[in-house]
Amino acid sequence: MTALRLAGVAARLGGRTVLRDVDLEVPDGTRLGIIGVNGAGKTTLLRVLAGVLTPSAGTALIADGPDRLVDLRRLPARERARRLAFVPQEDVMTAELRVGEMVALGRVPQTRPWARGGRAEHELVRAALDAVGLADRIDSACDQLSGGERRRAVLARGLVQQCPVMLLDEPTNHLDVAWQLDLLGVLAARARTLVATVHDLDLALRFFDRLAVVGWPAGADRTAEPASVVAVGPPGEVLSAAHVESHFGVGSVQVPHPARAQLHLLIHPREDASPI
Numbered sequence: 001m002t003a004l005r006l007a008g009v010a011a012r013l014g015g016r017t018v019l020r021d022v023d024l025e026v027p028d029g030t031r032l033g034i035i036g037v038n039g040a041g042k043t044t045l046l047r048v049l050a051g052v053l054t055p056s057a058g059t060a061l062i063a064d065g066p067d068r069l070v071d072l073r074r075l076p077a078r079e080r081a082r083r084l085a086f087v088p089q090e091d092v093m094t095a096e097l098r099v100g101e102m103v104a105l106g107r108v109p110q111t112r113p114w115a116r117g118g119r120a121e122h123e124l125v126r127a128a129l130d131a132v133g134l135a136d137r138i139d140s141a142c143d144q145l146s147g148g149e150r151r152r153a154v155l156a157r158g159l160v161q162q163c164p165v166m167l168l169d170e171p172t173n174h175l176d177v178a179w180q181l182d183l184l185g186v187l188a189a190r191a192r193t194l195v196a197t198v199h200d201l202d203l204a205l206r207f208f209d210r211l212a213v214v215g216w217p218a219g220a221d222r223t224a225e226p227a228s229v230v231a232v233g234p235p236g237e238v239l240s241a242a243h244v245e246s247h248f249g250v251g252s253v254q255v256p257h258p259a260r261a262q263l264h265l266l267i268h269p270r271e272d273a274s275p276i
């Protein structure tokens, strides 16, 4: 079963086509990581998948029953927000809102206006804040959170939306190493289908079922040509040494952890590059 699909998608920003010819399928119940160099178009791709950016060509589709897909842009915004939670990279944090109130905004699409603010909602908010280690900050003003705490609070807002699909733009940004791992565990446990952009290729190798590379084919003029999805597959294949070198311009090797049944990705300068 398909949760999300992009068919022949192009996207324009500021009068320029930044993505084109994107075909991508996200099977229900899977975790897809989106990787690529800075400026390739990962956030743009995620925004198209979330229905917040209208493709300039092609269609973004979402499941609408067992064997049916519907054009995301045909769904009213509230209905879209019941089916997928989009957690953007940056969020303005206002001093006017307490952390619990900000997180409770994630319930808006799911609840009738007169049914909001009840005990059940409070419990959900508290549980989500607990899951991201911020239960004790529920009454803090939002602008008093650190960068990593803000990130976790915004992720809690995505969690209370309780959608079958979660789309996350760099969820591990600003998080310390322990929280990076914990948070991915929380997401894995709570999101049925998950799509996230990520820069840490070692995390990408271990956490996702499949990876999609946003970038250019070898030899393309990166400054002039729109990017596309140039590889999709199991992380171990997408992050082969040859692929990592051609997409990211660095050397790499996958090595087994000495004590755990896990592969890790070590990154190093290319052989012809000066060591740093």
Ligand SMILES: Nc1ncnc2c1ncn2[C@@H]1O[C@H](COP(=O)(O)OP(=O)(O)OP(=O)(O)O)[C@@H](O)[C@H]1O
Pocket (backbone or CB within 6 Å): 013, 014, 015, 018, 036, 037, 038, 039, 040, 041, 042, 043, 044, 045
């Ligand atoms: N509002 C905008 N107007 C015009 N161009 C934009 C706008 N936002 C982004 N771009 C351009 O679109 C391209 C894709 O940007 P996008 O943010 O999707 O890349 P990304 O892969 O997520 O980058 P990063 O890894 O740096 O977060 C880039 O060339 C960027 O400069």
